[in-house]
Amino acid sequence: MVQSDASFVGSIPELYDVNVGPTFMVPYADDIARRLWHLQTGRLLEIAAGTGIVTAALATAFPGLEITATDLNQPMLDRASMKPELSRVHFRQADALNLPFDDGSFDAVVCQLGVMFFPDRAAAFRETHRVLRPGGHFVFNTGDSVDDNPVIAALVAGLRRWRPGQPSWFMERTPCGYRDPAVIRADLAAGGFADCQIEKLALRGHASSPMAVAIGLCQGSPMRGEIETLDPAGLQEATQAAADAIAERFGNGAFEPSLSALVIETRR
Secondary structure, eight states: OOGGGGOOOTTHHHHIIIIIIIIIIHHHHHHHHHHTTTOSSEEEEESSOTTTHHHHHHHHHOTTEEEEEEESOHHHHHHHHTOGGGTTSEEEEOBTTBOOSOTTOEEEEEESSOGGGOSOHHHHHHHHHHHEEEEEEEEEEEEOOGGGSHHHHHHHHHHHHHOTTOOOOHHHHTTTSOOOHHHHHHHHHHTTOOOOEEEEEEEEOOBSOHHHHHHHHHHSSTHHHHHHHHOTTOHHHHHHHHHHHHHHHHOSSOBOOEEEEEEEEEEO
16 A cells, blocks of 8 residues: 555545545445444444544434544544534544554444555554453444446546556555455454454445546545646546546436445454
8 A cells, every 4th residue: 555545635535525425435334333223322433434424324323322433634533523413423533553542442443444544454453452342343344346346447447548557546456455355354363353244235325426426536535646646737637537437337417336345343
């Protein structure tokens, strides 16, 4: 993973929240909340909370739950903290590899499409294991392959037209780059989790237009830095190339792309 693959700064949080959230995040946020139906009270920690999309689903579903939401990127948390529905959530900037909480502090830990960004996943899982109480529930998800996510495949195809010589793109390396069940199980075992359940889950997102998705991923994710490194003046051209490729596959209006992710559940 290159350094820019974990950078969410500048205008990225707003563009991410508005354009990436409805298409990719909301469906799986609701799924995570559903898996925690048994947890009506207690303390929950969210790591890599981003702009609070899962946080909102949890705060709505569990009004009696004390929620702490963390992220390495303060600008993402700043965006989340502005949402009225998250007024009761505790926000704290924190590194998932070095969580600033006591042992056994939480009844559950969740992470929505975030573990792919951790430079040492086993270390992050050790920290998660440490802050969970005995029997505590850990739920996270991770992106499936580009081929199993057709809207991402179309976007990558458009970027390859724009820059044919680029060996890989952020979406391939990071969001869709951590999906081998054997590797996930090994990392969890190294973190102290004895076993886990891994489910491949297909859902549908909502996109208002191909351009909205292209803006979200090209300008509202760390891929923006990658594009601007290749061509400092090329962001709009790259975004248009991505939008054109998505429109070729899904049409020019609103659409509901099929999505695929892996959902992992384990307990301390």
